[in-house]
Amino acid sequence: xxxxxxxxxxVSYTGKDLAAHADVVAKVLRALQHLAIDHRDxxxxxxxxxxxxxxxxDRADFLVVLVAHRYGWVPAPADGGDGRKSITQMEVDRxxxxxxxxxxxxxxxxxxxxGDQFEALTNPQVLVGLNAFKAELRRSVASFFSSASSLDxxxxxxxxxxxxxxxxxxxxxxxxxxxxxxxxxxxxxxxSDDPPSLAERMAGGLPKRILSIQGGGVRxxxxxxxLERLERLLQARYGDADFRLSDYYDLIGGLSxxxxxxxxxxxxRSVAEASATLRRVLEPVLRASQSLxxxxxxxxxxxxxxxxxxxxxxxxxxxxxSFATGFALITTSLASTRPTVICNHPxxxxxxxxxxxxxxxxxxxxxxxxxxxxADLRDADDHQLALVAGEASIGSxxxxxxxxxxxxxxxxxxxxxxxxxxxxxxxxxxxPEIVRKEDLIPSGxxxxxxxxxxxxxxxxxYQSRSILEALAIGDAAGDNGLLEQSATLTYRRYxxxxxxxxxxxxxxxxxxxxxxxxxxxxxxxxxxxxxxAAAAVDVLMGHLPDAFDVRSPRRLAPDDDRARGxxxxxx
Numbered sequence: 119x120x121x122x123x124x125x126x127x128x129v130s131y132t133g134k135d136l137a138a139h140a141d142v143v144a145k146v147l148r149a150l151q152h153l154a155i156d157h158r159d160x161x162x163x164x165x166x167x168x169x170x171x172x173x174x175x176d177r178a179d180f181l182v183v184l185v186a187h188r189y190g191w192v193p194a195p196a197d198g199g200d201g202r203k204s205i206t207q208m209e210v211d212r213x214x215x216x217x218x219x220x221x222x223x224x225x226x227x228x229x230x231x232x233g234d235q236f237e238a239l240t241n242p243q244v245l246v247g248l249n250a251f252k253a254e255l256r257r258s259v260a261s262f263f264s265s266a267s268s269l270d271x272x273x274x275x276x277x278x279x280x281x282x283x284x285x286x287x288x289x290x291x292x293x294x295x296x297x298x299x300x301x302x303x304x305x306x307x308x309x310s311d312d313p314p315s316l317a318e319r320m321a322g323g324l325p326k327r328i329l330s331i332q333g334g335g336v337r338x339x340x341x342x343x344x345l346e347r348l349e350r351l352l353q354a355r356y357g358d359a360d361f362r363l364s365d366y367y368d369l370i371g372g373l374s375x376x377x378x379x380x381x382x383x384x385x386x387r388s389v390a391e392a393s394a395t396l397r398r399v400l401e402p403v404l405r406a407s408q409s410l411x412x413x414x415x416x417x418x419x420x421x422x423x424x425x426x427x428x429x430x431x432x433x434x435x436x437x438x439x440s441f442a443t444g445f446a447l448i449t450t451s452l453a454s455t456r457p458t459v460i461c462n463h464p465x466x467x468x469x470x471x472x473x474x475x476x477x478x479x480x481x482x483x484x485x486x487x488x489x490x491x492x493a494d495l496r497d498a499d500d501h502q503l504a505l506v507a508g509e510a511s512i513g514s515x516x517x518x519x520x521x522x523x524x525x526x527x528x529x530x531x532x533x534x535x536x537x538x539x540x541x542x543x544x545x546x547x548x549x550p551e552i553v554r555k556e557d558l559i560p561s562g563x564x565x566x567x568x569x570x571x572x573x574x575x576x577x578x579x580y581q582s583r584s585i586l587e588a589l590a591i592g593d594a595a596g597d598n599g600l601l602e603q604s605a606t607l608t609y610r611r612y613x614x615x616x617x618x619x620x621x622x623x624x625x626x627x628x629x630x631x632x633x634x635x636x637x638x639x640x641x642x643x644x645x646x647x648x649x650x651a652a653a654a655v656d657v658l659m660g661h662l663p664d665a666f667d668v669r670s671p672r673r674l675a676p677d678d679d680r681a682r683g684x685x686x687x688x689x
Contacts, residue, residue, distance in 0.1 A: 128178035132190035168198030180219040189248040223254040229264035329367040330517040332546025334374030340614035345648025357672035371446035373508030377483035384445035431477040448508030465530035518582035540607040
């Protein structure tokens with residue numbers, strides 16, 4: 119829809135290094151029939167330059183700011199500044215103070231850049247101000263560029279959205295119109311009345327958030343308490359009781375039983391609704407695993423499971439519009455003996471010939487050799503995949519597989535890595551308790567073999583976790599440590615405590631001192647309670663990084679515990 123009028127957009131940048139980039143901004147604005155305000159076009163006015171810039175920011179409808187590796191001119195008090203802030207930061211602060219939208223674009227950390235344009239190399243004192251300025255811009259939803267040409271796409275997408283928001287608010291009746299001074303600076307992409315499309319969630323360019331849910335069997339219920347806690351914290355953070363995990367996370371993934379949670383959450387279901395579906399699906403799974411005839415009749419075991427999955431997901435397909443965000447499920451193909459990712463990214467859905475029914479995909483995630491027959495899913499070339507649970511190929515933790523799916527050039531998502539660009543939240547449970555050798559010997563080979571098989575999946579989980587922990591550590595590299603460095607991703611993992619001692623400390627151990635480790639549906643609620651009690655201690659508001667906010671956080675009173683970083687009162 120064309121804009122209702124021509125908009126004035128102030129372009130803020132450092133001229134020595136970003137003139138060509140500012141030209142791209144002007145070109146995009148001209149194509150959209152709007153006006154770019156650039157200090158190079160001011161001509162000779164005789165006015166102090168700071169005064170001219172501030173007046174033009176006041177006249178503009180919103181501001182685009184470009185920041186690379188220069189902080190730029192710092193006006194002295196005699197010039198209209200304070201001797202500390204650069205003119206670029208003064209322009210941004212002026213726009214924010216009047217409630218204008220600020221669209222920030224930051225250079226990629228690894229983008230090739232002329233060595234003489236790293237201002238900190240010749241003037242190390244500016245690094246503090248530059249890094250603080252970038253950190254402030256990252257508190258809003260920022261985009262990134264590697265070259266002047268790479269700005270074209272993001273600007274063409276972001277500018278019309280900013281204008282649409284301005285016009286939508288201007289059309290509101292006066293009592294409903296928000297004061298312009300209250301307008302948040304940038305996180306307008308994720309408004310509840312104008313949510314981003316699935317294509318926008320899956321595309322690169324903005325900071326991205328991944329939620330990884332680990333586990334199979336009834337123990338996966340222990341993750342529910344953590345998911346509930348995350349959902350409540352996000353609702354409190356944004357002041358919206360209807361906020362869902364799918365409104366925050368751009369990709370939700372799992373394998374085995376956790377795939378059911380991932381699918382339901384991606385459909386914008388609450389954690390309580392997703393948990394109820396998981397409980398219904400687990401009943402026939404656990405019943406089949408306890409049957410003495412499970413290895414003799416896998417087809418008959420599959421019938422009750424399919425009868426639960428059909429009403430749960432109906433005729434929904436992988437590319438269904440009911441999915442509010444991306445999902446990725448890890449399975450194993452017995453045909454190729456490799457992991458197979460099922461994702462609702464359009465390019466990946468097409469590999470399944472236009473999209474299978476979700477009920478069949480959910481069955482594939484739960485299928486286990488000897489318990490349920492493989493799922494008869496076929497790819498676009500009609501090759502049979504014979505899919506079973508992903509634990510057979512990658513272990514029980516899908517976190518590393520999801521990160522690689524999002525960032526590897528082998529897949530179509532191609533999300534950017536970086537401490538402020540990619541956030542991975544993993545919710546899982548600890549590996550099995552260590553068994554002493556003397557406890558295994560009496561049973562001989564029959565007990566050693568299952569432990570050896572289990573070590574394959576536990577070892578894969580350990581490797582996945584170790585790699586992610588290593589990638590999440592920032593490495594101070596560069597010339598004398600002067601350049602801003604960032605880790606590969608922001609990563610946090612939560613693990614419900616399931617050992618006897620840990621449960622006792624939480625007051626949830628059974629009277630006989632045993633931990634709830636059975637494979638019966640009656641343990642479901644007990645595992646949920648363990649997760650809730652642990653999450654109340656483990657998960658804090660401060661664990662949600664400002665750089666990944668999808669809206670402006672709710673303003674808290676100065677004496678509010680959450681404003682001081684104490685989250686224990688959120689329940």
